[in-house]
Amino acid sequence: MTRKEAALAARFEEQANRFDIALNNMSHGLCMLDPQDRLQVWNERFLELLHLHGAPVRVGMRISQLVRHSIRAGNHKSKSVKQVINDLARGLREDKFDQFYTSVDGDRTIALSRRMMAGGGSVVILEDVTERKRAQERITHLAKFDELTGLANRTQFRERITAMLAGVHDHEHHITVHLIDLDRFKAINDTLGHPIGDKLLKEVAFRLSTVIHPHDMITRFGGDEFVVLQTITDRRQDADWLAQRLARTLNEPFEIDGHRIDIGASIGIAMAPTDGIDADELLKKADMAMYAAKNSGGGGHRFFAMDMEEAVQERRALELDLRDALGTDQFRLNYQPLVDLRTGRVTTCEALMRWKHPVRGEVPPAVFIPIAEETGMIVALGEWALNRACVEAATWPHGVKVAVNLSPVQFRDRGLALQVVTALAKSGLPAQRLELEVTERLLLEDNDGTLATMQQLNNLGVALSLDDFGTGYSSLNYLRKFPFHKLKIDQSFVADLGDESDVRAIIGAVASLGAGLNMTVVAEGIETEEQMKLVTTQGCHEGQGYLFGRPMSGEAILARLETPISLAQMVA
Numbered sequence: 147m148t149r150k151e152a153a154l155a156a157r158f159e160e161q162a163n164r165f166d167i168a169l170n171n172m173s174h175g176l177c178m179l180d181p182q183d184r185l186q187v188w189n190e191r192f193l194e195l196l197h198l199h200g201a202p203v204r205v206g207m208r209i210s211q212l213v214r215h216s217i218r219a220g221n222h223k224s225k226s227v228k229q230v231i232n233d234l235a236r237g238l239r240e241d242k243f244d245q246f247y248t249s250v251d252g253d254r255t256i257a258l259s260r261r262m263m264a265g266g267g268s269v270v271i272l273e274d275v276t277e278r279k280r281a282q283e284r285i286t287h288l289a290k291f292d293e294l295t296g297l298a299n300r301t302q303f304r305e306r307i308t309a310m311l312a313g314v315h316d317h318e319h320h321i322t323v324h325l326i327d328l329d330r331f332k333a334i335n336d337t338l339g340h341p342i343g344d345k346l347l348k349e350v351a352f353r354l355s356t357v358i359h360p361h362d363m364i365t366r367f368g369g370d371e372f373v374v375l376q377t378i379t380d381r382r383q384d385a386d387w388l389a390q391r392l393a394r395t396l397n398e399p400f401e402i403d404g405h406r407i408d409i410g411a412s413i414g415i416a417m418a419p420t421d422g423i424d425a426d427e428l429l430k431k432a433d434m435a436m437y438a439a440k441n442s443g444g445g446g447h448r449f450f451a452m453d454m455e456e457a458v459q460e461r462r463a464l465e466l467d468l469r470d471a472l473g474t475d476q477f478r479l480n481y482q483p484l485v486d487l488r489t490g491r492v493t494t495c496e497a498l499m500r501w502k503h504p505v506r507g508e509v510p511p512a513v514f515i516p517i518a519e520e521t522g523m524i525v526a527l528g529e530w531a532l533n534r535a536c537v538e539a540a541t542w543p544h545g546v547k548v549a550v551n552l553s554p555v556q557f558r559d560r561g562l563a564l565q566v567v568t569a570l571a572k573s574g575l576p577a578q579r580l581e582l583e584v585t586e587r588l589l590l591e592d593n594d595g596t597l598a599t600m601q602q603l604n605n606l607g608v609a610l611s612l613d614d615f616g617t618g619y620s621s622l623n624y625l626r627k628f629p630f631h632k633l634k635i636d637q638s639f640v641a642d643l644g645d646e647s648d649v650r651a652i653i654g655a656v657a658s659l660g661a662g663l664n665m666t667v668v669a670e671g672i673e674t675e676e677q678m679k680l681v682t683t684q685g686c687h688e689g690q691g692y693l694f695g696r697p698m699s700g701e702a703i704l705a706r707l708e709t710p711i712s713l714a715q716m717v718a
């Protein structure tokens with residue numbers, strides 16, 4: 147060999163080496179066959195993916211001979227390896243050959259593709275596509291199942307109900323939709339945290355699935371809303387029975403991470419074909435029924451009824467009227483005194499909104515305030531009340547404060563503190579004479595924004611009162627965390643004072659706790675002298691109620707404030 151030849155040979159070998167390294171470090175299995183299907187080049191990965199490592203494979207061996215090796219190597223049990231090679235041998239006349247195989251252990255998925263080369267012969271590539279396939283399957287799963295609970299999701303529900311409704315026309319066959327909404331989920335999620343909320347939802351899903359029949363479907367619609375699709379032949383009784391079982395299983399307490407959780411659920415039921423044969427219509431009606439169940443205290447179920455639809459329409463009409471009312475001077479404020487229980491002196495007057503509709507007449511705040519809140523109109527309405535109350539209070543004797551109710555929705559609006567400052571500035575009322583009443587509902591939204599706004603108002607010198615204490619998710623922690631000056635015990639406690647002795651104890655405990663935290667404690671809804679005496683002995687500082695004065699017009703309250711009357715006169 148000349149030096150030149152030797153150098154060339156060396157270079158050749160180096161290149162072959164590199165080629166070898168590249169080939170054997172590929173994640174793909176690869177082989178090249180000549181036009182007679184004889185092996186020319188292959189890599190380790192190729193043998194590995196076919197479970198042929200260690201087999202005496204050599205250049206020029208026919209592809210069909212590999213089958214024999216695979217059998218000898220003990221791989222004959224696995225159909226797939228033999229199949230790969232058989233398919234290869236068979237498929238050689240096709241231009242393009244693509245196939246998926248399962249590995250020997252059945253655990254992995256191998257993709258095979260073969261392409262013809264220009265000069266005859268072919269290239270075969272094997273690839274382990276297990277992960278890719280799993281990811282794809284996961285995507286397909288996610289599209290149809292709820293990730294948290296593993297239940298079917300809305301999409302799958304829709305497919306199923308659509309298919310089922312197609313068979314419902316004959317009236318022989320009925321479907322029932324049970325829409326389940328948990329009663330106190332938001333409060334639990336907010337106070338105990340999302341990880342516990344998630345665990346609770348999983349447990350709810352589990353309990354629901356133990357109650358339903360295998361033919362029925364249970365879906366999580368999102369949040370704390372679940373839907374059960376029940377197929378039945380006999381009508382209402384079956385639906386009634388299932389709904390009772392669903393409600394009962396959720397009314398049982400849950401035990402999660404050491405917390406005992408009482409949640410309960412409201413269930414609304416709509417049936418096809420009676421209530422409709424359209425998926426959306428059924429869901430809408432089940433939703434109305436669910437609201438009716440919720441409004442009657444929760445923890446139970448309701449069937450859809452026509453009057454629910456009427457109620458929804460009535461509400462919509464009210465909403466439209468409320469929009470008109472905003473611009474047309476239909477609102478007034480009434481004022482109700484809060485009196486010092488020792489002296490009878492009026493300390494504060496609470497502004498209570500009144501709506502007089504030209505046709506409907508007086509609409510109670512319990513009706514229109516929730517609508518105004520849901521539609522966001524409360525922001526403008528509340529601003530009006532704030533301004534009006536400050537203007538009127540500025541004409542009162544200086545020792546008397548005015549209390550204005552604020553909705554949580556107003557707190558969500560960033561401009562609240564500015565609205566308050568503006569109302570004070572325009573009316574000339576000192577901040578110390580304004581009180582703002584909020585309910586526990588606000589504190590449930592317990593976020594940094596709420597606390598910051600409350601602090602801002604506090605810094606202005608405005609006092610905050612916790613209204614209707616005892617009706618919501620009463621947590622004494624709130625009292626420490628938020629800067630309240632006043633605590634108003636809800637009127638339902640006072641109403642129960644006569645016949646329940648533990649109510650007395652509750653009022654006493656709340657009063658001493660409030661006093662300990664430097665708060666003025668007010669008992670709401672005092673109608674009788676007896677109630678007045680009881681709350682006074684339990685330690686309440688102030689009282690509010692018909693006994694001391696009903697809500698009255700601006701003129702009437704001014705007259706009352708200008709000629710004070712004694713406790714004895716009020717009671718008489």
Ligand code: C2E
Pocket residue numbers: 482497498499510511512515528531551552553583613614637670671672673690691692693697
């Ligand atoms: P609230 O703030 O707890 O107001 C006290 C409610 O109890 C008033 O009802 C009042 O008339 C009533 N009340 C007072 N004393 C007695 C009594 O001795 N016996 C009985 N049975 N009831 C008594 P009203 O005026 O119907 O207001 C209901 C609720 O509407 C208020 O409860 C408050 O939450 C809301 N509200 C009223 N005005 C406004 C407002 O301007 N803004 C906001 N956001 N809410 C308001």
Ligand code: MG
Pocket residue numbers: 496551583613
């Ligand atoms: Mg109030």
Ligand code: MG
Pocket residue numbers: 613614634636637670
């Ligand atoms: Mg109240």
